[in-house]
Amino acid sequence: MDSTTKTTEQAAVDGAGLETREMMLNIGPAHPAMHGIVRLVTKLEGETIKDVDVEIGYLHRGFEKMSENVDYNGVIPYTDRLNYVSPIINNVGYCMSVEKLIGISVPERCQYVRVILSEISRVSDHLTCVGATAMELGAFTVFLYLIKAREFLWELIESVVGARLTVTYCRVGGVKSDLPDGFSERCHAAFAETRQAISESRGLVERNRIFTDRMEGTGVLSEEDAIAYGITGPFLRASGATYDVRKDCPYAVYDRIDFDIPVGSTGDNMDRFLVRVEEMEQSMRIVEQALVDLPPGPIMADPETGRAIPAAEMVDLAKVGDIPAIAGGCAVAGPTLEGTGRADKASISTDEKRVTLPPKEDAYGNIEGLMRQFKLVMMGHGVRPPQGEVYFPVEGANGELGFYVVSDGSGSAYRVRVRPPCFAIMSALPKLLKGDMIADIIPTFGAVNMIGGELDR
Amino acid sequence: MPELTIDGRKVSVPDGTTVIEAAEQLGIFIPRYCYHPGLSTAGNCRMCMVDVENSPKPQIACNLPATEGMVVETESEQARKDRAAVLEFLLANHPLDCPVCDQAGECDLQNYYMNFGLYDPRFSEQKVKKEKAVEVGPHVMLDQERCILCSRCVRFTDEITKTGEFGIFNRGDRAELGLYPGETLDNPYSANVVDLCPVGALTERSFRFKARVWYLSSTKSVCGGCSRGCNTDLHHVTDRPHLNDAERLVRVKPRFHAQVNEWWMCDEGRYGHGWIDRDRLGEVRRRTDEASRRQVESDWDAAENALAPALAAANGRLGVVVSATQTTEELFSVREVLGERFGARIVVAPQAPGGKGDDFLIQADKAPNRAGARLLGLSDAPADGVESLVDAAIAGELDSLWVFGEDLVELVGAEKTRSLALSDCLFVYAGTNDNPTVSLARWVLPTAVPVEADGTFVNCDGRVQRVGRAFAPLAQARECQRVLCELASRAGVADAPSWSTTAEVFAAIAKSTDAFAGMSFESLGEQGALAASREPLAEAGTP
């Protein structure tokens, strides 16, 4: 504050009676750089920013309130739209908090699958963030190279999940489906493309003085300030702190995987850029290790999963009571349900029958499975965690993503609260921007990687 | 008074109590299919198996009398395994019908599987086919495949209605529930077997495929079908109008009340709710002019503007016909506003002729609140009270005549009603449903039906019971007491009542009427309370 007033006084002296006025500039809510919806009310002196007021709330979706009105699994599509660039991490975070609330753990393979897809999501998130920052600095080609790489990762996600962005993949007590055949090979191929795109993009900008001049020394935030603001994730690590939920409070199987935490030294935009670039490499490393360590699912261990019976036939036979004809068979349902059969279900979902839907064979072929299916879907009958409250953090792409879930013992949450990583960073934005030039909003805001979906919920 | 231990907790119960009842006292629920407190014990489903100390075998809790020092385990590993095994047997021949079964959502097979079963299915034999979708009576549908042969329905028809239509035929896995040859399940209490059936074997025909039970909301209420006042649960759905042909009230289920109806209710009351969503009066209507009988839509404001001055000028030249189907609160507000403030002559419409009762639940008087009217002092003493009132109106002795909810055409005949319509008397009809009288009135005021408004009925035994409010009044319809309060204040009455809730009206009743003294709307609760009355009430017997 002191420095600001001083410059004003100084300006008054320099101006020697010439009247100078501050210029008010509304950046956003409809502004190309304000991806997502946010408004920066800036006070400018020439090109220099004297004051910034960040206004959020344009994208309020009512996530937390909606979560109270649907059952526990019904919240998952909503979490897709929190950080819509890395939705799987949100899925994982929410599901793990509910699992903690119920007190169940998921099979190891499921944990690996969650880690693999989370890290792929993280890479795609960082690709978007780095690419968008570069694009807003004018390097459009970099953006498209990185988006191209993201495309390969999204195809990877599509092959597992059945959607690219609105994944709805995790379930309370597991994930929807197992990894498909040939996932590992496709994954390596996609990573090769990603690495190529990243290296080309680095070649275009990293040592280019135009770029480094824009990034270095702008948006500087010290480690103490970052911690004081409650900032987490790459933004905090760029300032030099080493906090990472995956290391400090390991969940799933992160404690078994070897990876580094990249940290910066000065806490400027250049560090954030470099930390994100390095994190992508580390994430790919994690995935590669996890693919090696992935415990084999029963599909691989036991090829004898029974005769394949089309689902419709199975339903019809079961309906007339011809159970011998379908007993031991494996249901061939629609392609979107690949990887949800009995063989996969055991390795990707907990065996707690009160939490997860039955394997398809049971739902189609016997009354117990059918009843279980109904009980879990019918309103007010589904998953019912015991009374209690729980907080569970995961390392989202932007930092610590925590879900605080309160259960009153009924079929839907009493309260769901998200700790979105963007929120803390956005509150530090005025401090980051004050004193910089108007053009510095672009790299700084880009490095914040503001995601309206999780910021405003 | 034997004292026994169930799951480590001690309880002492009267002699002859079974373990299942003793456990219930402790709040421990033992799963059961065949056991029903209102029926004799059969003990054939074997679901209620518990571990008893010093007993070599598991015992069925429903038929095991509590004895001194008995130690019962309901949650031991053995008991769990037993129950799961029983369930597995029961489900062996159960068809995969949840998708088409109306019971899904309130089915004890589903509930117990998730709570007590949870075994991995092993059955891999051909299931036995039996008949599906059999009409066993006007209200009930039977699916023999789904039946688990608990025999509750058989015992109901044997013990409660004593009509004995049902029986279990054949043996082993061919055993099936059926009607005795030549029988149909058409006794007046037939639909109770649907409530009794723990699975989807017996379902209601009127509810068949109308909605899913998990969409239904429930409101505690009282049946208005006769003066018995059976306690009910109203099941309704308002957020999915495509279901149940857009009718909001989907079905009525009896609610246990030890003194009134126990677990049962008659079919007449259960299926007599169609009028709530059919032929309802939706908007205020008025006659275009004196001569013409054409009615046009109007609104409450216009109605109050027109009727309030008429009331203010009535000065005793005002007649009111009320109905014993109205809640006590409605009747009371009519008495207080029209009777006390405007000096109206109030006549209660007499009991409709031809009503038949029986010695179980059904009463001959089909009006649910005649006792309430009597307690409020609105007696239907002269049998021709309505007729003389209408005559007076036609003769010009009355300035205006208000009719609440009754069909004058039925009471005094079409001819008289028509001449009333043509007379100078201001004929106001306030009611819920369309009838021949409505089109003759000068003003038609739509009022809320009991399920759209709170209120109380006083049954034939003098029990004051609350009618629940399930959903908002339809279209422009308003609660009767609100209409009257607003009219009174619009007419400039100095001490116009200003009740805003039913509880306030009831408090006023309790203050002014001895029979209700000491009661409050809240204290009535789910069980109701007996009105203190010295007068003999309508002839009635307890069930």
Add this chain to the structure above:
Amino acid sequence: MIEALLIKLVVASVVFGGVLNLAGLHTWVERKQSALIQDRIGANRAPIFGFKLLGLFHGIADAIKMFTKEDVIPRGVDRTLHTLAPFFSVFFALVAFAAIPFGPQLHLGERVIDLQVARIDAALLYIFAMLSLGVYGVILAGFASRNNYAIMGGMRATAQMISYEIALGIALIGVLMVYGTMDLSAAVEAQGRTIAGGWIPLWGVVAQPVGFVVFLVAALAETKRLPFDLPEGESEIIGYFVEYSGMKFGMFFLTDFLETILVACLATTLFFGGWQIPFLQADGFHFPWGTEIPVANWLYVLLGVTSFTVKVLAFCFVFMQIRWTLPRFRYDQLMDLGWKGLFPIAVVNVLVTAGVMILLGGQG
């Protein structure tokens, strides 16, 4: 007299028509080139009778769109200036082309035709003047829009154009000194000479390599395209034309392309021999190893015009490539580069050139 006028008219219409079409074509090139750089396919629709021609008609579609779009004039703007600004921009960019020679003299019978709209003795000064006046369009647009973004864009553009014009001008002084003329035709003709025993043509880039680099950078800055597109900076301040729509916006757009072409023309004319082809002289090829191929005048002119066009297009291509490669400067960094980088280099270049010329005895 009338005949001479007609000839001028034809030449003028060929030049301006050609340049405007080239600018239109630029939109297509920009799309397609960026697409190829970025592993995309680029615009390939807008068929006419089923012919798509790799999306060439998108320019026409754009033009139709621009013309038919609603022309919004926001409330509170200075209507006159707001309307005038785009015309200013386009006009000055366009008239500057008048001084560019795009081919050698054409002999038509006994008539000698200059392939140049106006042969001006101080052509370079004229072009500078026109370029400088172009700033008015921008500042007027920014000022008249009464919009903070626009005014910032206008101020940035003004500062940038004025700063870089100085470096640009000084960079060209070296060239002037080498050729000793401000007449562009004469400058081009001067570049027909060779050095090193006739092996290397004495193009400006050979004589003035540093001047060329400075010119190229400053000229790019003049065109307000990446990495110097601060006045637009679509992710920062959107630009001085933020309040324009329809064809008025289209005119600013067009100006951008026209200026690119103008700068490419200038670079060609001053540094890459204009319409000259190495070893080709008015009467034919004279190769340093002694071979001579006679060439008729019409062919000579044709080759000259082709050579000029190819060079201009090549420059446009490179400019475009740079635009899709580099990020954008920041305002203060841009000023630093202009005043602390290019300006001193240009001055030193002039001094060195002068020194060398004195050493070589007055001739380059």
Add this chain to the structure above:
Amino acid sequence: MAVKVVQRPQLTFWEKLYIPQVLCGLRITFRHFFRNLFLHIAHRFGRRTGERAGVTYQYPEELRPLFSRLRTRHRLMVRENGAPRCVGCMLCETVCPAKCITIVPDEHPDPDVEKFPVRFDINLGVCVYCGYCVEVCPEDAIRMDTGILDIAATSRDAMKLDIHELMNPQLRKPVASCELDFPHQCEVHGGEVRGSWTQPAAVAHEPRMKPSKLRTSDLDSRSSA
């Protein structure tokens, strides 16, 4: 904890002069440019078709290869006799987080089916493509595997798919004809299908309940058929 401090680029003198890095960048962009240009031209002549010149697809003409699991527009599965597989159990309507499914069931003459939907609408303008409906369907009656991605429409009404469009993905509004075999017959009037839900189904005209005559002996022939 393995911590890796990122290396900030230290620019050399030459790099600070912009030019080398500009050239370096141009090398990358030129490489892409000429490679893609070459491939485009080669593709024109039918050569090197194995390598793609761009990663983008020409959408309406050229569809991206979709993974089998991709959730696309819904369809209702059809029995061999042309009737819908759906029995109207409403699990999908219940689970749908967007509440975009509307089902009205009715009695089916076949006692083994019992129930079928006379109305099954999905409002695609509201659908979030979570796939829950497919996952919970106990009859394998609804699937999201049509591969149809272009579900755009010019009105909100056209985004509401009725049972005809769902059972036959080829059908789009206005429905020209109804070939579907319901227990009732549909009639098309100017693109509008009537007879199914405005009018009660044909079976409803008959006595609503028909006692089943199915015996266990019939089973063998049924299951073998």
